Structures are given as structure tokens and as C-alpha cells.
Amino acid sequence: MFSHLERPSRSPPRWRQILADFGPGYAANGFIGWVFAATAPVAIILSVGTRGGLSEADLASWIFGVFFINGLITIFFCWLYRQPLAFFWTIPGTVLVGPALAHLSFPEVIGAFYMTGVLMLVLGVTGWVKRAMEAVPMPIVMGMVAGVFLRFGLDLIRSLHDDIAIAGPMVAGWLLLTAVPALGRRIPPLIGTLLVGAAATAVLGRFDTSTLGHIDLVRPVLHTPVWSWAAMVELVVPLAITVLVVQNGQGIAVLKAVRHDPPVDTITVACGVGAIASAVVGSVSTCLTGPTNAIITASGERSRHYTAGIFTGVLAVVFGLIAPAFTRLMLHAPKAFIMVLAGLAMLRVLQAAFMTSFKDRFTLGALVAFLVTVADVGLFNIGAAFWGLLAGFAVSWWLERQHFVLD
Numbered sequence: 376m377f378s379h380l381e382r383p384s385r386s387p388p389r390w391r392q393i394l395a396d397f398g399p400g401y402a403a404n405g406f407i408g409w410v411f412a413a414t415a416p417v418a419i420i421l422s423v424g425t426r427g428g429l430s431e432a433d434l435a436s437w438i439f440g441v442f443f444i445n446g447l448i449t450i451f452f453c454w455l456y457r458q459p460l461a462f463f464w465t466i467p468g469t470v471l472v473g474p475a476l477a478h479l480s481f482p483e484v485i486g487a488f489y490m491t492g493v494l495m496l497v498l499g500v501t502g503w504v505k506r507a508m509e510a511v512p513m514p515i516v517m518g519m520v521a522g523v524f525l526r527f528g529l530d531l532i533r534s535l536h537d538d539i540a541i542a543g544p545m546v547a548g549w550l551l552l553t554a555v556p557a558l559g560r561r562i563p564p565l566i567g568t569l570l571v572g573a574a575a576t577a578v579l580g581r582f583d584t585s586t587l588g589h590i591d592l593v594r595p596v597l598h599t600p601v602w603s604w605a606a607m608v609e610l611v612v613p614l615a616i617t618v619l620v621v622q623n624g625q626g627i628a629v630l631k632a633v634r635h636d637p638p639v640d641t642i643t644v645a646c647g648v649g650a651i652a653s654a655v656v657g658s659v660s661t662c663l664t665g666p667t668n669a670i671i672t673a674s675g676e677r678s679r680h681y682t683a684g685i686f687t688g689v690l691a692v693v694f695g696l697i698a699p700a701f702t703r704l705m706l707h708a709p710k711a712f713i714m715v716l717a718g719l720a721m722l723r724v725l726q727a728a729f730m731t732s733f734k735d736r737f738t739l740g741a742l743v744a745f746l747v748t749v750a751d752v753g754l755f756n757i758g759a760a761f762w763g764l765l766a767g768f769a770v771s772w773w774l775e776r777q778h779f780v781l782d
Contacts (some may be wrong), residue, residue, distance in 0.1 A: 380499075381638030382395050382558035383456050393454075397682040400675050405686030407563060408670040409577045412463050413442075413694055413701070415720030420659075422704050422717045423469055427476025431706060433657055435699040436596040440658025443695025445591075446663065448649050449688030452642075458635050459671045460642070461626075462649060463664040463691075466724070467617040470523045471610065472659060475750060480655065486600035487610035488654035495660070496647025503652075504619060504643040506636030510648050512778070513766040516620055516733045518741030519613070519760055521728035522748025524721050531718025538711035540579055543573040545715045563670075568719055572653070572712045582707050591699045595656040609761045616764070618646055618662045625665030627774075633672045635680070637663070721762050736778040 388396070424434045441464040475484055497581035498504040514546060530568040534542040552564040562570075623642060630637045642663050649661025656739035671683035694701070705713065745769025750760045771778065 380644065383762070384636075385457055387454050393682060394526065396679040397686070398675075398679070401679060401683040402520065402686055404673055404675065405658050405683040407566075408461060408667040408683070408687045408691065409609060409690040410566055411563065411670060411690070412568045412664070412667055414667060416463070416466055417701070418716040419469055419720060422527075422530075422713055423473040423476075425474055425706070427481070427563045429476070429481060431699075431702060432594070432596050434706070435702040437591060437654045437658045438702055439522050439593040439595055439658040440653040441661075441695075442691040442698065444652050444658070445649055445654075445661055445696060446688040446691030447689065448645055448752065450685050451682045452645060453561060453684035453688065456638060457681045458637065458680070459630065459668055459680040459689050460637060460662055461664050461667045461671060461684050462645065463667060464594065464653070464659050465614065465617045465622050466519050466720075467523065467621050468662075469611055469659050470527070470612045470721075473526075474523075474759065475606070475610055477733065479603065479609070480601060482598045483603040483606040485598050485654055485657055486602045486608065487606040488658070488660060489600055489651060490607055490611045491618070491660050492613040492650030492652075492654060494647070495618060495643055495650060498615075498619070499640050499643030499645075499647055503639055504640060505596040509767060511616060511764070511775050512771065514622065514734070514737040514738045514741040515727055515744050515764065516616055517728040517731040518607070518744035518767055519748050519763040520617070520621060521725060522745045522763055523760055524725045524728060525639045525717045525749055527721040530714045531722070534711040534718070535579040536713040538709060539551060541581070541648060541709050541711040541717045542573045545712070546719070547571075549719050565716070565720055567602040569716060570707075572715065576709060577597070581780060586682050592696055593619045593698045598657055600633060608636065613760050613764060614660055617651075618660050619643065622662035626668050627665035629665050629669045631670065633680075634677060635672070662676075712761045735764070737767075737771045737775055738774055740767040740769075743767045743770045748781070 420437055420441070424437065429437075445462045445464065449460065449464045452458075452462070472484055479737060524770060535546065545568050549564050551569045552559045552562060552567045623646065627637050627642070628641060646661045646663065653659065653661055668684075671687055672680050675683070732738070732745065744763040747766045748759050748763035
């Protein structure tokens with residue numbers, strides 16, 4: 376059963392070899408990769424969680440899980456395979472959880488996290504993951520993803536209307552850093568947006584200084600999962616698809632583009648194990664990250680990229696332990712600060728989702744998936760994202776059969 380899992384091509388490096396391969400450039404890439412994960416993607420967790428009525432303790436535990444557990448997995452896999460294999464959490468999956476929390480309890484959602492991990496573990500161990508990734512056409516999946524992400528784009532626009540003093544400078548900073556590549560290479564646009572927003576908040580006196588100076592170690596919140604058929608149907612398959620097709624597919628493509636050879640089946644097993652472990656503390660499923668892996672492989676020798684990944688993992692572990700302090704800091708920031716940060720983080724992803732959905736094939740099915748998801752009308756206590764996928768697939772199977780033949 377395990378014979379198909381990819382084995383490392385070389386023995387893992389010893390400490391002396393890791394230190395010899397490490398250097399300032401790899402430290403910088405690893406640090407920027409971690410900062411990216413710790414800013415806008417965390418804002419998405421906070422946005423989804425606060426809308427879903429989660430407590431500050433639940434949110435801190437969630438952030439602890441996605442950093443501490445995935446940081447350990449990142450360190451281990453980068454060391455074992457001598458490749459930059461950075462694991463974090465599924466951002467589309469996080470967004471999927473938002474509508475589910477409107478009609479499901481958090482323990483029911485956590486039960487779906489567990490089952491998603493089990494499903495991915497089975498797919499990885501049996502070697503069926505590649506067939507599963509090909510089963511649902513990508514345009515239909517991305518139509519559903521675009522429908523889920525649309526809210527973040529709309530919130531970005533609303534924040535400009537509701538709080539221009541905070542949102543305006545942040546958007547202007549992002550536009551400047553994006554439009555001038557020389558500046559964007561020195562300060563990544565999302566990190567620059569965070570700094571501009573923090574400065575605007577401080578200048579306007581809208582920051583609660585009582586949140587500073589308190590560094591508390593995390594106290595994970597352990598929920599007993601509730602096994603709900605509605606949660607399983609609504610979340611398990613869409614969550615697994617966002618991990619295996621959307622996130623892992625992107626991460627694998629990024630690494631192959633710079634001539635690494637990521638172990639697809641073993642990565643799937645790692646995502647399954649990580650998802651189960653993360654669910655214990657109420658965190659969404661593990662995935663191989665695309666953006667962070669792109670950052671840590673942006674420069675340097677290919678054979679030494681793994682050290683940047685290890686450094687990212689170490690920073691993630693430390694950050695996870697002090698998650699309550701950062702959670703408190705972000706939750707006391709103006710609402711527009713979180714909305715703009717999350718909206719800009721999703722902007723390029725939303726653009727890519729539309730481009731993939733309506734490029735050439737399965738376009739009608741993708742449109743139906745998008746519309747059903749945006750309508751946000753659930754049936755049988757099952758959210759719209761699942762019905763969007765189902766409706767899009769059914770319409771394409773009926774009216775775009777020729778595209779399945781091409782596959």
C-alpha cells in the first residue's frame with residue numbers, strides 16, 4: 376500500500392550541512408515567506424472567524440494550529456527531501472468555512488475538518504490522489520472558488536466607502552508597490568499595505584495601546600467534534616478539492632517551475648496527517664502552499680532552497696506559540712484594516728479564478744457554479760458551495776459533454 380510513496384533521492388542533511396547551505400539570502404526569503412503567511416492570510420482567518428461568532432480564544436487556537444503544526448511539518452519535509460516544501464493552510468478552505476458557520480456549530484465544522492484529513496490520508500496512501508485531482512474539471516472548481524471569494528472583493532470596496540481614512544492609504548500603498556516593480560521587490564505589496572495601515576491607524580489614534588506588551592503563550596482550545604451529515608456533505612469534498620486541486624496543484628506547479636521534484640503522493644499524506652492534527656485545536660486543513668514556496672525559491676541555488684523552507688518553518692513554530700498576542704492585536708485594529716488586508720490578498724486569486732473559469736472549456740458549468748455559490752442559498756442545511764460544485768458539474772455533463780471527451 377505504501378510502496379508508491381516517493382522516497383527521498385538523497386539522505387537527509389546533517390546539522391553542519393544545513394548550516395553550510397544556509398545564508399543571508401535564504402534567511403531573507405524564508406523570513407519574507409513567513410511574513411506573507413502571517414499577515415494577509417491571517418487576516419482572512421480573523422475575518423471568517425469573527426463573522427462566524429468565534430471567540431478570541433478559538434481564533435488564537437486556530438492560528439496556533441495552522442502555524443505550529445504546519446511549521447513542524449515544513450521543517451521535517453524540507454529536511455527529509457532537501458526541497459523547499461512549505462506547508463500552511465488552505466485559504467479557499469478557510470473562506471468556505473465562513474458561510475458554514477452561519478448555520479453549523481464550530482464542533483460540527485471541526486468534525487468535517489477531521490473527515491477531510493482522513494479522506495486526504497486515504498487518497499495519498501492508496502495513490503488515488505492524481506485520479507481524484509482530475510475528476511472534477513478545474514474551471515468548475517474555480518467558478519465555485521470565485522463565488523466564495525467574491526465577498527472579500529466586495530468588502531474591500533465597502534471599506535473604502537465606510538472608512539476612507541484607513542482604507543485609502545492602504546489601497547494607495549498597494550497600488551504603488553504593485554505598479555513599481557523595483558519598490559515591490561524591496562517591500563512586497565501586501566507587507567507594505569500592512570505597514571501603511573498600521574501607520575494610518577496609529578496617526579489617527581485608533582489603536583488600542585492596551586494590547587501592546589502582553590505576550591502570552593498559547594492555550595489551545597480543544598473542542599469535541601460533532602459528527603453531522605450536513606457538515607460532512609457541505610464541507611468535506613469542497614475542502615479536499617481546495618487542498619488537492621487548488622492549493623497543492625498551485626504549490627506543485629510553483630516548485631516544478633524552478634526544477635524541484637515535489638513528492639505528490641507523500642505531500643497528500645502529509646496534508647491528511649496535518650489536517651487531522653490541526654483539527655484537534657480547531658484549525659482548517661493543511662496544504663502545500665503556493666505563494667510561500669514561490670517566495671522561498673525566488674533566488675539562490677536550487678540545492679540550498681530547502682534551508683529557506685526550514686527557516687520559514689522555525690519562524691512559524693515560534694509564531695504559533697505566541698498566537699494569542701497577535702490575535703489580540705489584529706482584533707483590536709479598525710475593521711477596515713482587516714477588510715482591506717484580506718481583500719487585497721484575495722484580489723489576484725479572485726482574478727485568477729475568473730480567468731481559469733471562463734477561459735475556454737466548461738465555461739457554462741463554471742458560470743452556474745459561480746452563480747449558485749454567490750446566491751448563498753443552501754438546501755437541507757448544506758451550504759451553497761457544495762451545491763455550486765454539484766450544479767456546475769451537472770450542467771457541464773449535460774450541455775458541455777464534448778469537453779469531458781477532450782479530457
